[in-house]
Amino acid sequence: MKSVHVLVIPNPAQGHVIPLLEVARCLTINGLKVTFVNTEAVHKLIMSAWSEKDDPNDLMQMVSIPDGMGPLDDRNDVGKLNETMSRVMPEKLEALIEGIDKLDGEKITCIIADYCMGWVSKVAQKMRIKLATFCSGSAAFMALIMSVQKLLDDQVIDNNGVPLKDQMTQLSTTMPSMNPAHFVWACVGDSATNKIIFNITILEGKEAAEMAGRIICNSTMELEPGAFNLFPSILPIGPLLATNSFKKQVGHFWNEDSTCLTWLDQQPVSSVIYAAFGSFTIFNQTQFEELALGLELTNRPFLWVTRPGGSGSKDHVYPSGYMERVGTRGKIVSWAPQQEVLNHPSVACFMSHCGWNSTMEGVSNGVPFLCWPYFADQFFNSTYVCDIWKTGMGLNKDDTGIVTRVEIMSKVEQLLNNNIVKQSALNLQEKVVNSVREGNSSNENLHKFINWIKEWNDNAPENDNLKSYS
Template identity: 30%
Template sequence: MEEKRAPHVLIFPFPAQGHIHQMLTLAELLCLSSIQVTFLNTHHNHHRLLQFTNIQSRFARFPGLFRLESISDGAPDDHPRPSGFLPDLTAMMHLDSIISPHLRNLILSTRHDSGGFTCIICDGIMTFAIDVAKELGIQSIAFRTISASCFFAYLSYPHLQDGEDLDEKALTVPGMEKEKFFFRRRDLPGFSRQFRESPLMSDSVLEFCIKETFNSARASALILNTTEDLESPFLSQIRTKFHKVYAIGPLHSLAKNLRSPKIPQSHNSSSSPNNGLWEEDRSCLAWLESQPPKSVVYVSFGSIAVLTKSQLLEFWHGLVNSGYRFLWVRRPGSISGGDEAYSDDDWNIPAERGCVVKWAPQEEVLGHRAVGAFVTHSGWNSTLESMAAAVPMICWPKAADQPVISRVVGELWRVGVDMKDVCDRSTVEETVRYVMGGGGGEMGRSTAEIAEVVRRSVSEGGSSYCDFQALVKELKSGCR
């Protein structure tokens, strides 16, 4: 009889910060479950992780269970890699021809050295890895880092009609008739004029994302960083096309829950792990400590979004005019025309009113007692972290899955305001005052209720907790 091998999972994220963030957390969860993990990055992102995070010390508590590998993305080392360190915005559609041979060689060499991988968990927009796994006789699981609502929207695209009226109903969700919830054209990637102007969501990129969504069905299972308790109607529709779906999120909350009893107190500090590609400026936490409870608006547009100087200043004046304190993440390269497009005079505000940093430990910021609202691009990581912390959102999406998420946040969960396609200082001022004032009381109740839903889902017996245990069981039982 063939000897049973210990599970060894290769995790392979798409080379952008939001994707790496989620899949590193999954790697930690698998290590906590005694599953060996090899985490594969591009060379460029591998070096940034080593430079800006505590990844080595963080995973040192799993001796023999975690290792890092890297692979070329086809661009020279000195390439500037804008927009989240992609070689360029169209290269994402051609990574298969660049990476597939290197991925195949890595898998074969590992098989020779240590018995090989028993499963590949690949990013769901890099489905060429599923083909490589099939060729080499290895189980594959697709991991999509978007919400179930957005995944459902991509699955629905072949049935949608384009049109001029962006506020016309474009997509209804079966099973949600009582909520009277629907997506307008402006809520879907590629329909809004603003998003069509963005190279992040050109027609070709949109078509690629739709194709990869359907290609994910070639894997043996699908992982989504969400919970049944939040996105049940969307997950029900996804399961009509994917026979096995694991909804195991929010991953950062699940990791907190599973990490606590297994890690000695000396290693289990209150600070959150940094999964990012930017160096965090933790001085902002000291600034928050000096602010009154629920008095600060946190502003961050994520790791990829780029604003014009005009948009930047409309937000700036709207925030200043609102009268509230704010903590603003102004990432290098986040302003079109370069950082020289503004001067310090444009940001003249007393230190007690505002704090500006290049990058912040976001999970800790959102969990701080001083933070009362979050101005966000509606990335899925940011949305999950905000909901878990019961912080209401002001949503200003830029591209990709963000317009879908902002609609769900504002109209379904009612834990924020969807401000898409609007950018003027008076609207910013009015919206900040409304959200910081609790939205008439309803928003405060909704954010508290959603945070409790998240807490229950990742606790023992919760839907995400149970789905994760089922995933671990599959990874362990599938070994040959």
């Protein structure tokens, strides 16, 4: 039998790379060979933070291709980055695949592409390669993408994705309401950026998903029954990291500061506030100070991740005398081994931006949330946490758009004295972790997906009807 060689390509963002690397790890554990393709810029970041002990196994190789951006271009400009990638990268990916096919004699059998990288579907179709789409966000988010035509028909949005109605909407009666102003493409940046994201990332992503032989998602039926019932073609295989609780995560853009684990060892059980806001959140100086003072006012131990180049000490000034006052009660690091932190018995709650990876990690470890969404799908994720799962509380902004120190102190006390929320978090943890155990729903879906990949087809891949897959 011919070897099975899978090419995996994520969107060049931290929250997309890590879960797809976990998918790749699952494939290699099952004997499949994987070529993991990052942009050159992301590849450099990952490799600089990579250590020998991170290497999953010999069946995975990490490679890179250019994203088309110049040395002085700003990759934080997501509109320009996505536009450039969709124009430049298809040709580069084709050349990479041709080179792999010639070099090792094992042709790429299947491509697993991030839903953001819709242009990959055209490469797969041209080169007659089986295609799967991976959603790093919630199933509800994927359902939103798949429902774009309905939103257009119902005049919820215009042809550029701009919301037309200032009212909540539902994709189905079994799903939570959504605020159109918080649709991912409507709150990424300015109007020009939002238009690019809608037309390239969303519309091309929808088209690619409809072409793909499989759509897999880092979620569970237990978390989102409404979304999976609305689109049964979306297969839950998560939470991915729940199967990797005692192993080091790979794919981080920054070096993890493991000294925080030693510090956690010295704190009482269920006492520490863990505050971390992902790879994109940016606070202005005023908000940074309010967060710092809010953590101080709780009089509780806290672990605060202040990412380099975003919300950290390199960019902001701490309040006068702050470090001296908090002393060893506060531990501030630039990047943390989050999976291990959330699994630590000293952690009492997770103050989070509610990115889907962080949400899955918090849920998988039974940790209550303090929700502070920043942009994109994070608003809807916080709705899940606060209103549907009831495993956390939201932090509210004042009239000037600031989450004040008093709000932070008050919500921390409310959350940590709420035994109902704590128990809900533990109950949900049991359900979702159980789903990835051998023989259960997400685990079974993963094995079926791997078996689908292994079905060798020398001819053009058949874009079969996803809904018939069981």
